[in-house]
Amino acid sequence: MKVARTVEEIRALVAQARAAGARIGMVPTMGALHAGHYSLIDAARSAGDFLVVSIFVNPTQFGPNEDYRTYPRTWEADCGGCEAHGADAVFAPTPEVMYPEGFATTVHVSGLTEVLCGRYRPGHFDGVCTVVAKLFGAVGPDAAWFGRKDYQQLVVIRRMVADLNLPVRIEEVPIVREPDGLAMSSRNARLDRRERPQAAALSRALREAQVRVAQGACGAQEVADEIRTGIETDAPLGDIDYVEIVDPATLAGVERIDRPAVAAVAVRFPSARLIDNMLLTPPGR
Amino acid sequence: MKVARTVEEIRALVAQARAAGARIGMVPTMGALHAGHYSLIDAARSAGDFLVVSIFVNPTQFGPNEDYRTYPRTWEADCGGCEAHGADAVFAPTPEVMYPEGFATTVHVSGLTEVLCGRYRPGHFDGVCTVVAKLFGAVGPDAAWFGRKDYQQLVVIRRMVADLNLPVRIEEVPIVREPDGLAMSSRNARLDRRERPQAAALSRALREAQVRVAQGACGAQEVADEIRTGIETDAPLGDIDYVEIVDPATLAGVERIDRPAVAAVAVRFPSARLIDNMLLTPPGR
Numbered sequence: 001m002k003v004a005r006t007v008e009e010i011r012a013l014v015a016q017a018r019a020a021g022a023r024i025g026m027v028p029t030m031g032a033l034h035a036g037h038y039s040l041i042d043a044a045r046s047a048g049d050f051l052v053v054s055i056f057v058n059p060t061q062f063g064p065n066e067d068y069r070t071y072p073r074t075w076e077a078d079c080g081g082c083e084a085h086g087a088d089a090v091f092a093p094t095p096e097v098m099y100p101e102g103f104a105t106t107v108h109v110s111g112l113t114e115v116l117c118g119r120y121r122p123g124h125f126d127g128v129c130t131v132v133a134k135l136f137g138a139v140g141p142d143a144a145w146f147g148r149k150d151y152q153q154l155v156v157i158r159r160m161v162a163d164l165n166l167p168v169r170i171e172e173v174p175i176v177r178e179p180d181g182l183a184m185s186s187r188n189a190r191l192d193r194r195e196r197p198q199a200a201a202l203s204r205a206l207r208e209a210q211v212r213v214a215q216g217a218c219g220a221q222e223v224a225d226e227i228r229t230g231i232e233t234d235a236p237l238g239d240i241d242y243v244e245i246v247d248p249a250t251l252a253g254v255e256r257i258d259r260p261a262v263a264a265v266a267v268r269f270p271s272a273r274l275i276d277n278m279l280l281t282p283p284g285r
Numbered sequence: 286m287k288v289a290r291t292v293e294e295i296r297a298l299v300a301q302a303r304a305a306g307a308r309i310g311m312v313p314t315m316g317a318l319h320a321g322h323y324s325l326i327d328a329a330r331s332a333g334d335f336l337v338v339s340i341f342v343n344p345t346q347f348g349p350n351e352d353y354r355t356y357p358r359t360w361e362a363d364c365g366g367c368e369a370h371g372a373d374a375v376f377a378p379t380p381e382v383m384y385p386e387g388f389a390t391t392v393h394v395s396g397l398t399e400v401l402c403g404r405y406r407p408g409h410f411d412g413v414c415t416v417v418a419k420l421f422g423a424v425g426p427d428a429a430w431f432g433r434k435d436y437q438q439l440v441v442i443r444r445m446v447a448d449l450n451l452p453v454r455i456e457e458v459p460i461v462r463e464p465d466g467l468a469m470s471s472r473n474a475r476l477d478r479r480e481r482p483q484a485a486a487l488s489r490a491l492r493e494a495q496v497r498v499a500q501g502a503c504g505a506q507e508v509a510d511e512i513r514t515g516i517e518t519d520a521p522l523g524d525i526d527y528v529e530i531v532d533p534a535t536l537a538g539v540e541r542i543d544r545p546a547v548a549a550v551a552v553r554f555p556s557a558r559l560i561d562n563m564l565l566t567p568p569g570r
Contacts (some may be wrong), residue, residue, distance in 0.1 A: 007450055104395045105414075105448035111389050129390075130449075137450035163390035164415075165292055165422035 022049035026141035032072035032186035036176040061127030143169040187272040198235040205230030213280040241266035307334035311426035316340040317357035317471035321461040346412030428454040472557040483520035490515030498565040526551035
């Protein structure tokens, strides 16, 4: 496995692979890799010929009061994991490589970025879209894998890729969970002993909503209220940013769950902000 | 020469050419082709293997009070010209292909777009950057040719391409002029019998400034004032948007012309807004 630090280096590796007829797969990450990331890497590995994992903690997607500086960084373990899971190259640029003096470009997706996490993290999705466009520009993958854990990000990236005619196929991979249901996240490592058990409240409340909807509950407000109550009861250390039930494609809030909808939650614990989501499917759909 | 109307069609043509080992050159245009465009096409033709000319009058780069609806459209002549100058394919998407229902993405370059024409045409360069990113995404050229006539556009596109790591080499081509010095522009066709001779005032005043600077004049304000007076005298039908002397790379205004600078002007005639620019080079530089 090769490690590339500059755009020129990763381009040379990819050009070499392409010249040999390889299709290029990519998994963009911010490192601190866990089983969720490795499920993306495994999916990409089995689909493509030459697999690039990017590791870059992107400063522009963090707000001024967010956790850029304390975001977990586990470089040695990440490289070992990438190699073990069959990556051909890791692209790990520095912030100076990505954002040199004079950098001035932003990719903005309107609408989809103004709801859910976008409402609580202004500028976050501009940072995400811009860095993903850059990473795609630098690597030139045929396909890239994203997790459903960051559901809004997935929808926004699909929109950007379609809108800019980027020649990249976007693939999605289900959420990987801990035994108690907590969605895998690099930020979970920051939860303390009191927070960690309470963090399972998100998935538990979502799962209960999933069951209720499968049994016929269809009032979105009522289902959202139950999720909220479940989290408030089981996670007193958490402050809820939002509990929303939205259309899977447009992310617009729904009133009646008469076709599949996504329930999405964000909860701020003292040590980390967590998000989770599940598809709610009404009976017979 | 093939004509592609959809992204799928142009991608198929380009993929076929690439499979045969061709390098892809591109000239993005809004049609109404003139000798300036053909100089771009000729330059691209001599440099590359497979040449795509795009023809798309991009609605998003026109302001609400600008001339989108009346912009010249000369499709048959454009196709004949492209074929005669050796284009392999014309990519001519419809607005619906480029901006389907739900389109939501904007590429924005800050700073460089806030001066010169950007000050008078809010949103113009967002439209330009977004459509050029899309055209590059759709076609996937190795290199693309732009004219120095739209000097600010050239600098902004170079910035965007560098910032997003787009794998496209940007090439520039000098302004082509009419015998009286008027810079070639599709909008020149709209000038009436009284405006047309006055339009030569822009290049005449710029040329005089070029001579003055070559002879040692170095006060930017003084040189700009002379350009302004020259245009006001010779083109009473024109309203000047700006006369500016700027750094060629940053587009920041300069006070002393002690290294090469660009003099850029924009003048509104009743029938068309015209722009022009020239490089001012002090003696010995």
